[in-house]
Amino acid sequence: MTPAPTKKKATPAKAAAARRSAPTAPRTLAEFMTLALAMETEAAERYAEFADAMEMHNNLEVAALFRKLAGIEGKHAAQIMAEMGWREAPAMPPGRATWEGFEAPETTPGDEVHYLMQPYHALKLAEYNEQRAAEFFEHFAEAGLPAEVRAAALEMAADEREHVRLIRDWLAKYPVPEPGWDEDPDPPAVAD
Ligand code: ZN
Numbered sequence: 001m002t003p004a005p006t007k008k009k010a011t012p013a014k015a016a017a018a019r020r021s022a023p024t025a026p027r028t029l030a031e032f033m034t035l036a037l038a039m040e041t042e043a044a045e046r047y048a049e050f051a052d053a054m055e056m057h058n059n060l061e062v063a064a065l066f067r068k069l070a071g072i073e074g075k076h077a078a079q080i081m082a083e084m085g086w087r088e089a090p091a092m093p094p095g096r097a098t099w100e101g102f103e104a105p106e107t108t109p110g111d112e113v114h115y116l117m118q119p120y121h122a123l124k125l126a127e128y129n130e131q132r133a134a135e136f137f138e139h140f141a142e143a144g145l146p147a148e149v150r151a152a153a154l155e156m157a158a159d160e161r162e163h164v165r166l167i168r169d170w171l172a173k174y175p176v177p178e179p180g181w182d183e184d185p186d187p188p189a190v191a192d
Contacts, residue, residue, distance in 0.1 A: 026140070057116075137157035
């Protein structure tokens with residue numbers, strides 16, 4: 001009689017989660033900048049999508065703010081490309097930290113925008129994203145990485161903190177919305 005083989009139960013979900021929570025930090029400046037570039041590009045695209053959505057709903061003031069933010073992030077991406085002398089975005093090195101595990105710090109799920117949202121909401125959302133981006137880079141600045149990676153991470157973090165300051169300046173110009181701001185007296189037509 002052969003004993004039933006003892007099999008270790010695989011928990012792929014758990015293993016995947018562990019991998020995600022412990023991504024390998026970028027080891028070189030190029031790896032780090034690839035990561036930073038991906039993040040800036042993603043942020044620019046996301047803000048541009050928000051701007052498109054707001055334009056579609058004729059929420060032009062908020063659209064303009066998102067457009068401006070997209071421009072800032074796009075410029076940041078272009079700056080990284082220029083600094084590194086890249087003509088096109090390099091592929092992410094396999095096995096290195098990506099947004100999995102950090103969850104794309106500078107972007108937000110699309111469902112957080114509301115077609116009636118006011119500039120205040122758009123700026124709050126951006127403030128949150130930029131803050132997370134700064135923290136993300138600060139995390140790399142503190143990790144035991146090569147000095148040039150740490151220096152670049154610090155620089156990126158400082159840029160993101162600058163974005164936070166800029167957004168806070170804008171926020172001061174807009175009132176906190178009254179409760180009920182999302183109630184539409186003339187809601188978009190729903191097929192019945
Ligand atoms: Zn930013």
